[in-house]
Amino acid sequence: MDKFTKVTGIAAPMPLVNIDTDMIIPKQFLKTIKRSGLGVHAFDEMRYDDDGNENPDFVLNKPAYREAQVLVAGDNFGCGSSREHAPWALADFGIRVIVSTSFADIFYNNCFKNGMLPIVLPEEQVQVLMKDAEKGANARMEIDLENQTITASDGESFSFDIDPFRKHCLLEGLDDIGLTMEKAAAIDTFESQASQSRPWV
Known part of the structure; x- marks a missing residue:
């Protein structure tokens, strides 16, 4: 898993509430156990029409x-x-950070295990960032995990909370396997x- 320190990038606004995991990656794409290749199917039902053509109105299809x-x-x-x-699908698309007022618990935990940072902020702060994201490709946000800040394109900055252990894992690029390998010795x-004390095992 790649280390997460800072991300400076374009933010896409998606103001819909209750975006569930079936909207993120529909059930027909769950046959694979590979983490790669799913990005093209992220938000499939909103992103494409019945003929497989891109919906130009969907935010992630817009050039910005x-x-x-x-x-x-x-x-x-x-x-x-x-x-x-x-x-997996969001990460494969290129999403590293998701900002919302709340997340479902299992999805929230799975983000950390896959090198993504879910940030919970109050509604008024999310709305400020939503409006900033609506500016398009010229509005780039900076997320600084070490200092636990997210900064909008105009310089306005907000602090966010994160569990210290999860922060450590992201900064060091440690998933569950990586954590185990730290204890290899x-x-x-x-x-x-x-094996010496119980050779019969």
Whole structure:
């Protein structure tokens, strides 16, 4: 998992509330266990028409937001079923940060495990960032994880809270496997001692 320190990028406004995981990645794309290749299907039903053509009115199809790394969303983002493919699809599209007033718990946790930063802010601050995101490609936000700040294109900055352990994992690029590998020496020592003391196991 890549280390997360700072992200400076285009923010896409998505003011819809209750965007669920089926909207993020529809069920027909859940057959794969690969994390790559799902970005093209992110928000599939809103992004394409029945013939597979792009919907020009959908925000991520607009030229200004095709390279968006930040998503400013409505309340209760990531609700619905607990599919890990949802953060996989967003990450594969290029989204590194999602800002909302609230997230569904399972989606929120899955974001951290996939190197993404979900930021919870009060409604009035989200609305300021939503309006900033509506400016298009010229409005770039900066998210500084170390200092826990998000700064709009006009310089207005907001602080956000994050669990210290999750912050550490993002800064160091540690997913569950990476955390385990940090303990590799201790695990090897334990296994060696266990095989000597209990050779019958």
